[in-house]
Amino acid sequence: METPMRFVWTFATVIGLVIAVPASGQNPSPQVAQLLTFKPTQDGVEYEVPTDPAAIASIKYETVKNAQGKNYGFALRDGQGQLLIRVVDSNGKLDDKGKTKVDTWSYYKDGFEIYREIDLNDDGSLDEIRWLNTAGTRVAKIKDKRIVSWSRISAEEASKVFVQGIVTGKLDLIDTVVATPAELEALGLPKVTVDRAASAATERKNQMTSLTKKLVGWNANTVWQRMDCAMPHLIPADLDTNLPVDLPVYENVVIFAGAPNGGNDANKTAYLQAGELVKVGECWKFVSLPKAVDPKEPVLTSSDLRSDIYRNSVANNPSATNVSPVVAEAQKSLETYDREKVGMLGGDKVQVAKYYLGRIPLLRAIIKAGAGEEEVLVCNKQIADSLAGAYETDQYPDSVKLMDALIAEGGKVGSYTAFRKITAQYQKDNDDPAQNFVAVQKAFMNGLKEFLKNHSKSEEVPDALLTLASNFEFNAEEDEAKPYYNKLATDFPDSKQGKRAAGALTRLNLVGKPIQIKGTSLKGGTIDLVAYRGKNVLIAFWATQAGSFKKDLPELAKVQAKYRDKGLELVGINLDPDQADLDAFLKETPIAWPQIHEAGGMESRLAVEYGIISLPTMILIDSQGKVTNRNIRTAADLDNQLTKALALKTPGVALGGDK
Numbered sequence: 001m002e003t004p005m006r007f008v009w010t011f012a013t014v015i016g017l018v019i020a021v022p023a024s025g026q027n028p029s030p031q032v033a034q035l036l037t038f039k040p041t042q043d044g045v046e047y048e049v050p051t052d053p054a055a056i057a058s059i060k061y062e063t064v065k066n067a068q069g070k071n072y073g074f075a076l077r078d079g080q081g082q083l084l085i086r087v088v089d090s091n092g093k094l095d096d097k098g099k100t101k102v103d104t105w106s107y108y109k110d111g112f113e114i115y116r117e118i119d120l121n122d123d124g125s126l127d128e129i130r131w132l133n134t135a136g137t138r139v140a141k142i143k144d145k146r147i148v149s150w151s152r153i154s155a156e157e158a159s160k161v162f163v164q165g166i167v168t169g170k171l172d173l174i175d176t177v178v179a180t181p182a183e184l185e186a187l188g189l190p191k192v193t194v195d196r197a198a199s200a201a202t203e204r205k206n207q208m209t210s211l212t213k214k215l216v217g218w219n220a221n222t223v224w225q226r227m228d229c230a231m232p233h234l235i236p237a238d239l240d241t242n243l244p245v246d247l248p249v250y251e252n253v254v255i256f257a258g259a260p261n262g263g264n265d266a267n268k269t270a271y272l273q274a275g276e277l278v279k280v281g282e283c284w285k286f287v288s289l290p291k292a293v294d295p296k297e298p299v300l301t302s303s304d305l306r307s308d309i310y311r312n313s314v315a316n317n318p319s320a321t322n323v324s325p326v327v328a329e330a331q332k333s334l335e336t337y338d339r340e341k342v343g344m345l346g347g348d349k350v351q352v353a354k355y356y357l358g359r360i361p362l363l364r365a366i367i368k369a370g371a372g373e374e375e376v377l378v379c380n381k382q383i384a385d386s387l388a389g390a391y392e393t394d395q396y397p398d399s400v401k402l403m404d405a406l407i408a409e410g411g412k413v414g415s416y417t418a419f420r421k422i423t424a425q426y427q428k429d430n431d432d433p434a435q436n437f438v439a440v441q442k443a444f445m446n447g448l449k450e451f452l453k454n455h456s457k458s459e460e461v462p463d464a465l466l467t468l469a470s471n472f473e474f475n476a477e478e479d480e481a482k483p484y485y486n487k488l489a490t491d492f493p494d495s496k497q498g499k500r501a502a503g504a505l506t507r508l509n510l511v512g513k514p515i516q517i518k519g520t521s522l523k524g525g526t527i528d529l530v531a532y533r534g535k536n537v538l539i540a541f542w543a544t545q546a547g548s549f550k551k552d553l554p555e556l557a558k559v560q561a562k563y564r565d566k567g568l569e570l571v572g573i574n575l576d577p578d579q580a581d582l583d584a585f586l587k588e589t590p591i592a593w594p595q596i597h598e599a600g601g602m603e604s605r606l607a608v609e610y611g612i613i614s615l616p617t618m619i620l621i622d623s624q625g626k627v628t629n630r631n632i633r634t635a636a637d638l639d640n641q642l643t644k645a646l647a648l649k650t651p652g653v654a655l656g657g658d659k
Contacts, residue, residue, distance in 0.1 A: 032059055035076060038085060040107060041145045042129060044164055044223070045115045047107035048084050055079060064088055073102065082111035093122050109134065117142075131157075132588050133550075137581075140176075149176055152584065155232070155277050155284035159255045160224040162272070162290065166215070167222050171208060179278060179285040187278060188237075188244040193287070193308045200288060207289055214292035217269035223260050228346055229253040241309050249305065250277040254343050255290060267351075270294050271343050276305045282580065293343055327375075330366040337362055353395035356386040377412060384417040388424035392431070399424075415458030422447040445471060462488060462497035469501060470613045478508055485611070496603065504611025510619065510627040515539075519573065519596035519606055522582070527571060527596050529625065535567040538638060539619040541607065543575045544585040546615040548634075553591065555635035560593070563642050567623060569593070575615065577601030 058079030073088025086106040103119040114135035120127040129140040139151040158177040165174035181198040235247040255272040258264030274290035344355035363379045391399035406417040426444040465488040472481035485501040492498035518528040570593035618632035
């Protein structure tokens with residue numbers, strides 16, 4: 001709940017709260033105590049709240065200065081110096097009495113800002129809320145302290161908001177993550193989809209009442225735990241779909257919730273199952289309400305969107321061909337099974353094994369119904385995947401015999417199954433705490449080597465070679481990795497694995513050699529390392545999902561500042577698949593150094609040209625444009641390298657020049 005008088009605090013009032021910090025063990029000042037009563041207006045924000053009397057007494061108050069050195073807000077820090085809350089006037093606008101007003105409230109956890117509330121127009125009420133860093137990426141629009149819509153929200157966060165809406169009984173919050181008929185129509189979806197959404201919207205209250213009655217094991221303390229599903233699909237805009245634009249969609253989504261500490265029994269706690277989520281602008285939304293599913297009494301959850309699109313396409317394209325009715329019926333049975341039983345993947349190992357084993361007869365039924373050659377191959381590979389998945393749970397040892405039978409058949413199915421058997425064994429052993437990791441790794445590598453001997457002409461050879469090479473490199477056994485990279489680059493030069501291997505060889509042999517990197521800048525134009533000649537440059541391949549790199553950013557900034565007068569520059573090569581993720585991150589966490597970003601993520605041009613297999617990958621270049629270190633791991637590592645290099649230089653010689 002919001003603190004009283006929150007928005008009547010002028011900047012002058014805030015600055016007047018500067019006080020002496022009490023000694024450890026004393027009570028905090030009344031002013032600090034009052035500031036600690038500030039709370040987020042929204043439920044479920046997990047921010048740092050000191051409760052121990054000594055910890056509260058050690059809290060420090062400080063004024064916050066802008067770039068011009070003027071006071072524009074205040075902050076509270078704990079005894080270790082980590083931020084707890086930060087309140088500022090971000091725009092310096094004056095009110096009708098000539099005073100500035102606080103317009104931004106920030107809350108922290110572990111020293112990182114995780115939640116921010118903003119009064120954008122200084123009218124005394126909140127307009128926008130942002131979740132940051134480990135709390136997520138969503139941005140909400142606010143009216144009367146209520147979330148009325150989203151400017152950005154991921155699919156996972158939409159599922160979390162849905163759970164929060166159920167637990168708190170806020171139907172209006174649930175409505176913010178369910179696509180409206182108008183939004184579905186704007187996406188170009190068929191009329192039947194739009195009409196179904198319109199009809200459902202009129203019954204939303206009754207639907208929610210029915211849903212909550214089926215939520216076995218839920219209570220007022222239930223929280224979102226996770227969202228499970230396959231990777232998002234893309235339904236293309238073409239003649240086969242009649243869609244105006246490509247449609248990103250999640251299908252057969254399962255949402256798990258339970259006790260805050262995760263101690264609930266999954267077999268006694270209902271989960272939610274949704275047909276689809278679609279992307280509306282920067283927001284993922286449910287096409288229809290998820291269903292409540294009792295784990296002991298699974299029900300069929302409808303997933304109609306793809307069928308609607310297909311039927312609409314056929315109706316508008318009389319020349320479209322259909323598969324045989326028998327095959328179509330068998331395919332439908334498998335789709336129904338996956339929708340109905342996918343929640344078992346969130347259960348114990350027995351349930352997971354049962355899920356995989358239950359798919360096998362349905363896949364065989366598609367083959368028996370007379371599917372085409374390519375689909376038969378796909379089904380057999382899925383059978384191998386299902387057997388491998390069941391084996392990984394350690395609940396169905398007979399999977400090995402069945403996989404061996406498929407291997408004995410030879411051909412593409414045999415080699416694929418042999419490869420999956422090796423990876424399944426590795427996964428199973430890795431999940432066993434009694435196993436020795438080094439021994440497991442060695443067995444895995446030996447299994448891959450044996451696979452290459454027995455299936456040297458199979459389609460899986462490039463994957464096996466790349467797995468061997470990259471694992472050797474991860475283990476710092478580069479001399480072992482290079483022969484596999486070389487064979488892959490030589491024998492499969494046109495494959496994506498072969499191109500990455502060639503890039504890895506280039507990267508592994510960089511030290512002492514010049515490096516040429518040119519790419520598209522985020523700000524438009526081109527970034528070319530040639531322009532940095534005469535300076536030392538750290539090239540950082542990274543992505544916003546690389547957590548260790550993000551945490552290291554403040555330290556990298558310090559190292560850059562420390563060596564800036566020695567000519568140190570930083571250049572980022574971002575490998576996020578979606579530039580929107582990068583833009584959102586940079587908006588919340590600005591990075592001063594230039595960034596190259598090209599489409600493709602880990603498959604983008606520069607990532608392949610240098611065989612990037614892990615993030616971050618950082619390369620240090622001297623003032624002559626030659627690589628001095630291709631394996632910088634952290635800011636501390638960079639600092640050490642530069643300190644050593646500087647110690648070898650005579651006065652007046654640029655850092656990073658020839659020794």
